[in-house]
Amino acid sequence: MSQEIQNTIITLTESLRKHNYDYYVLAMPTISDREFDAQLKELERLEAAYPQYKQANSPTSVVGGEITKDFNTVKHDVPMLSLGNTYSKEELYDFDNRVKKLIGDQFEYTCELKFDGLAIGIKYKNGVLTQALTRGDGVQGDDVTTNVKTIRSIPHKLVGNYPEEVEVRGEIFMHRKAFAKMNSDRVAAGEKPFANPRNSAAGTIKMQEQSEVAKRPLDAFLYHILGDEKEFKTHNGALLKAKAWGLPVNDDMRIAKTIDEVWAFIETWDKKRKDLSYDIDGIVIKVNDFNLQHDLGFTAKSPRWAIAYKFETERASTKLESISYQVGRTGAVTPVANLEPVLLLGTTVKRASLHNADVIAELDVRVGDTVFVEKGGEIIPKIVGVNLDERANTSPPTTFIHECPECSTTLIRKEGEAAHYCPNENGCPPQIKGRIEHFISRKALNIDSLGEGKISMLFDAGLVSTPADLFDLSFDQLNGLSKSVLNEETGETRLISLREKSAQKIIDGIQASKEISFDRVLYGIGIRFVGSTVAKKLAEHFKNIHALMEAELEALVNVDEIGDKIGQSVVDYFEISANREMVERLVAAGLQMEQEEGEAPLSSKLEGMKVVVSGVFTQFSRNELKAEIEKHGGQNVGSISAKTSFVLAGENMGPAKLEKAEKLGVRIVSEQEFIEMING
Ligand code: IVH
Secondary structure, X not given: OHHHHHHHHHHHHHHHHHHHHHHHHOOOOOOOHHHHHHHHHHHHHHHHHOHHHOOOOOHHHHOOOOEOOOOOEEEOOOOOOOOOEEOOXXXXXXXXXXXXXXXXXXXXXXXXXXXXXXXEEEEEEOOEEEEEEEOOOOOEXXXXXXXXXXXOOOOOEOOOOOOOEEEEEEEEEEOHHHHHHHHHHHHHOOOOOOOOHHHHHHHHHOOOEHHHHHHOOEXXXXXXXXXXXXXXXXXXXXXXXXXXXXXXXXXXXXXXXXXXXXXXXXXXXXXHHHXXXXXXXEEXXXXXXXXXXXXXXXXXXXXXXXXXXXXXXXXXXXXXXXXXXXXXXXXXXXXXXXXXXXXXXXXXXXXXXXXXXXXXXXXXXXXXXXXXXXXOOOOOOEEEEEOHHHOOOOOOOOOOOOEOOOOOOEOEOOOOOOOEEOOOOOOOHHHHHHHHHHHHOOOOOOOOOOOHHHHHHHHHOOOOOOXXXXXXXXXXXXXXXXXXXXXXXXXXXXXXXXXXXXXXXXXXXXXXXXXXXHHHHHHHHOOOOOOHHHHHHHHHHHOEHHHHHHOOHHHHHOOOOOOHHHHHHHHHHHHOHHHHHHHHHHHHHOOOOEOOOOOOOOXXXXXXXXXXXXXXXXXXXXXXXXXXXXXXXXXXXXXXXXXXOEEEEXXXXXXXXXXXXHHHOOEEEEHHHHHHHHHO
């Protein structure tokens, strides 16, 4: 019997591996997704019952189901550099002159599209994908191998005549259509849409659940080959080879003999880019010959043999139909411009943030105006100006609302703050729901079986109005609960309801959150100005919630990096009896309200010292050094000030930092000196 089971597990494992290969590498599946899922489920069931027979690298953990809690940080073999940017024809020709000065004029350029996504470095050993790292800080990145393996266009195995070891670098991105579809699904499910394809690609690659990543439509182009034996002589030749190994290389690449030809390529693509199915934000120009690239070398930050030409951001003009106001978790009221839909870089823009009353006043933007809209770096589109020629002379200036659009309470504006606030903390629905959303968010209690839509459902049903209410929920209250949701696009309403499985998931998620550490619970409570770093500091200092609740302002501001503003906010929070009661209910529910004792310090050699770590190190990674500092009683701080005890400096420490340290008389300590310092 057990032999039979073992054989079945092996057969299923091999079959699924083959189908994965057909699907991901050959892009030619031979069975339906449904059949595949059925086999996968069966294998999962058998592996759960007979874990002793589970095969190494089983498809159940390779695709689907794998959870990565924290991504490992791994050093790049070769630092992942960025490119210099140019924004004008003049700057581009300057680049050409600089190159010619160094290598003469007998050379060619390659011109490639500059894909707007996130950079990735993928290693293949003996043709097998072994590692994929994000760019990170350029020196070390996150190991996102399992997630990258879900991208259909990236082969798990190379074909043809590939080298023994090779690293290929490129860009991961999302096609606009796939992005739009994904976003409308999210909206229908009551989830927040992503701002743009780049953000959603970057967010997706860092997701912990591999099966979720697999559902998101990611794609990739590779544009840089690193390897010891470069038999190929040119960049273009290397990319053609990479293509022959089965790697996704973009075809819209040209060789240009002169900078004028480069410019013609740029002009063509500036017009044509809107017809592509994905976003590009410029053109990358590289010297084609590897020997010449080698002669040109690198500056500290980027290669001298390549440059990026960035397109001007596209601007559209459209009509401002109305201004609406959104109330957030903290009660801050954000004005939002509702626009006549307009196409901007391939997506339809209907809304833009107006930020606050000052921005409205500065733009003097009025309902009915024709406004100019741009996508900034962060791509929630913004209004950059008003076309005054088209303003009706009867239009009145915009006045900011006086009452909360959700609960009609009179708004307040604190001195020195740009935002208007609704002070009705405990009676204003978006504030109540927002606080619960914050409580369950990833950095806080991480209850991912709940989301915006479900919280809204629970709130509307009168089941929750504070985070503590979550812990009183029962399965029977959740099972069958329903809510009708309006699809803004179509105007249709749909009934969504919680079925047994989701209800149980929610209960399980809430139960599991009782294991979350005290500092994250403290962050989740949502005291104003208490972000996750501050919550850690407070948890470490006060050790438990009751000590914090009783702390006076003086005790609070004594904690390192806690100033009056945060201190007062904590005092104010616990002065409200409803807040104290809510927290006591969390205590009673069994949440972690005490700081777990960490490892005992190794020594007090760095006691009271504030240290800045900067640059690239040879013996330890930056994170290891930071951990060492804490183990010896020191404290890591981000920027150099007169209070800094010393700067632990590696190679490539930026000149600006060095200058600042010297000016303030802050000591510079090398890696070796530091090691002697803590060991000596
Ligand atoms: S080459 C050492 N080629 O743009 C040269 N980069 O702003 C490495 N990018 O970090 C980069 N498309 O993430 C290169 N065809 C392309 C590119 C490209 C997009 C990204 C890449 C790079 C950034 C620089």
